[in-house]
Amino acid sequence: MAGSEAAPVGKGPGEEADAGGEGATESGAPPSASWPPGTDGHEPAPGPDEHEPGRDHDGDSAASGAVPRRAGEESAEDRERGAGGAGGPGGPGTGTGTLSGAAPGPARAGIAGLSTPYRVVAGAVMVVVGLFTCVHLAMVFLHVAPSNTLSKEGGETIDDWIYPEFEQNWKLFAPNPLQQNISVHVRAEIVDADGDRRTTRWMSLSAEDGKAILHNPLPSHAHQNELRRAWDFYVNSHDDKNRSTGTRGALAEAYLRRIVMLRLGEHDYGGTIDRIQLRSSARRVQAPSWSTEKIGTQPMYRELAWWTVSTADLPEGSVAAAKAAPGEEADQ
Structure with missing residues (x-):
């Protein structure tokens, strides 16, 4: 029909990129979903294996003006570490690895680091040793202390505990050391x-x-x-x-x-x-040899x-x- 232009039916290989860009702009259609936000369609989107500009090795912004990563977006390094994001298996935060930079928890030392049965045994041993120490100190005190009601009533028990292994002898000291x-x-x-x-x-x-x-x-x-x-x-x-x-x-x-x-x-x-x-x-x-006595x-x-x-x-x-x-x- 005269006075009207027919829509182009086909284009050459060299005209596809320009036509597509002009057609999208002229028609008001939104950019392709493959482009990241912040681009106007004139900047090529990074490939799956390419490093995004403006990010350091850990995926953090290296300089102001860098394009931030969208929430839930998973990088190749995160996938290799097993720290899955929103699109990983099991949903967000269910990765099998440890996120980069996360410090491990402090290791428990001493009795707290043992399993429950061993903690019970260690606690029982400590109680027995403590009771034996208290009884021994009490027996030695009653043995060396001046005569009193307890030492008179339990004299035989105290002697059986002290003699012969724990005998107390003060002859090493004053007033009459052995010479x-x-x-x-x-x-x-x-x-x-x-x-x-x-x-x-x-x-x-x-x-x-x-x-x-x-x-x-x-x-x-x-x-x-x-x-x-x-x-x-x-x-x-x-x-x-x-x-x-x-x-x-x-x-x-x-x-x-x-x-x-x-x-x-x-x-x-x-x-x-x-x-x-x-x-x-x-x-x-x-x-002694050094004495003049x-x-x-x-x-x-x-x-x-x-x-x-x-x-x-x-x-x-x-x-x-x-x-x-x-x-x-x-x-x-």
Whole structure:
């Protein structure tokens, strides 16, 4: 029809981009949905694998005027890390990875880092240790404190707890620190099978204990304190002439005889021990090499009378006790 222009039916390959842009502008149609907001259609949209201009490596805006990322938009780096956005599987915030820059939570240390069963066991152990510590401190306090109602009523229980492992001894300090080396010696009168008697030489029982303790990382408490305490018990219950000063004198003598016979029972003297005699040897501790003090170290002896050995003094189960006459054992 004359005076009207027909719409172009087809265009060449080189005219498609211009025509499309002009046609969209002239007709007022909105830009293509593939363009990001903020563009007017004259700027090419970034490809899927291309880095958007104006963004740094972490996807944050590097400079003012940079095109921000739309809410819910997922970058290629987020997809690689597994931090899915709104379009990821499971909806927003359900990615399997950790977002870039997120700090891990603080690791729990100590008992809090254990599982529940182990925390229960650790708590129970701490309670038991705490109770034992409290009981032990209370027992030691009652043992060293002046006599009072509690220590009198529970004296036996306190002694059973303290002796022998937790014994308290103040002789290392004032008013009377130890300044002597004391050793206990013994000799015995032996009766052989023919009835002949002979006396052995002096033997140092303290030296035998020292030999058993030397180079021993776990020495026996008996080797360390049994003989020493027995001798102290005897000395404190007797005067300088070996006469008993109280009701415990006889008990101290019997206790010392039994310990000595227990030690002598470890040796074979070719007969039966009929009597024993004890003595102590005390030597003052020598002054150190840098001191100008002159101290005499000659031994001072305290010799006891001869004691006749009875069946009650023999160690239970020993050969000598087994040979004892039933009548003699009953009398004793």
